[in-house]
Amino acid sequence: VDRRWDKEVCERLVAGDEAALGELYDELSPLVYGLAIRVTRDWAAAEDITQEVFVGVWSNPRAFDPARGSWGAWLGTITHRRAVDWVRRSVARRRVADAAPPPAAAADPEETAVAGSVAKSVQAAVDDLPAGQREAIRLAYFDGQTYRQVAETLGIPEGTAKSRLWLGLRRLAVRLEGEGIEP
């Protein structure tokens, strides 16, 4: 896997090169924003998260370690964590406020075209998962559910939810690695 671009951008960010941040933004803001809006279903939250992620990268570029994966994988990881935190916080807020009905979901961004060859391979691998694993991963990753919530949603024991998430990710890893793709 060629990580030259990832390393070079990292070094330029550490040196304080603003153009490197622009380049990283142009390359990966669709990934960050698309994921944030899919998980939060709230455009304002998605914009805030996108800003926080890139501001975070600029203030602390050393948090990214090119030896452990690509910028895409790293930004995907921190974006997801922030988006999930937002979902759980907003659920807590609603609980505190004694529960107005949840805001209407935005148009399903899964409709958005799956662009790029990596995305197509990942999507194909997801489509080929056993239905139980695919559904569990969808709820956890794209809806920000904990494995306990996944178990509740699917009406399965918590242990089963845990193992479906694990087996599903393993299966995706084996397949994508076999295709020479490292997300």
Place this chain on the structure above:
Amino acid sequence: MSDGHAAVTELLGAWALDGCSTEETATVEAHLAGCPSCAAEADRLGRVAAGLAATVAAPPPARLRDAVLAAAVASRPAVGDEVGVGYAAWVERLDALLGELTPAQWRERVIHDWSVQDLVAHLTATDELLAAQLAPGGAELPDDLDELDGALPARASAAAIDQQRGWAPERTRAAWRAQAERLLGDARSSAPGALDRPVRLADPRLPRQPLRVALVQRLFETWIHAGDVGGLLGGPPAPPSEGQVALIVAFGARLLPAALRLAGADRPAGSARLVLVGPGGGAWTISPAGQDAPARPPEATVTMDAVEFCFLLGNRRDPDSVPHTVEGDPDLAARLLRAAATLGCD
């Protein structure tokens, strides 16, 4: 393999998808730090999980680009200045913990006779003592020690706690967070000399300090209270990073002579050596306020763990029983440790 290992292994899939509770996440991450095989598997699953993001990529509105780049450039702290970054990290951590709490947990007693809500009101009140000085036209305090009121932080806290007991917890959280963000804005200021401006600490009787030192006190107090709230949620204690420990212990060593004087514990005068071991530690000579480097060898040498010293500063350790060793005058050592425990804000 221990049960811990097996329990963590079966959580790795959920963990990689951010689908564990806060406590489980902390357990998994603590295990990963010491288990290379699980860490490798976790990295692999984490990368695959992140790869799922590619399937929902969607371009943000074009106007966002300039806004993000401008915010980034405005936010970057000066190179080597860890205070802003560290304080921001603990504000983020405490806010995340507060977001986990149920309404009942907000009312639970967490430290002293304070509920979580009282604790956050207290933190907001002590943060405000600094924020008020930074606001345009901020109040100037007199220079004469006798006119300065050491009970100010306690009074400000009590008033805020009293007032906010009638508030919804989210309001208390939002008020604290908004003010912390304003302080962070000052912490990240790139104006030359901005962090060198002299300000009062929470206890106004302590000598004025550069803003960067006052911000270490905010970082440190926010860390202590994040630990209080984290303990309530059952997570493991999160120590500050090595760089933050270094900032906090340097803060303590710098203020100790004044703390000894305020406690009336600097008579008879004697200097002590403070040796803090572990990451972020170091060695300091603590001389009575107003004296230059001592002509004689120190009367006492106190050796202890640097992180334990941070907890002591936060009044989360008992000065008499916190693990330490003393060579020389045990009475001077005891006075030193008791004075250290007064440098927190509660």
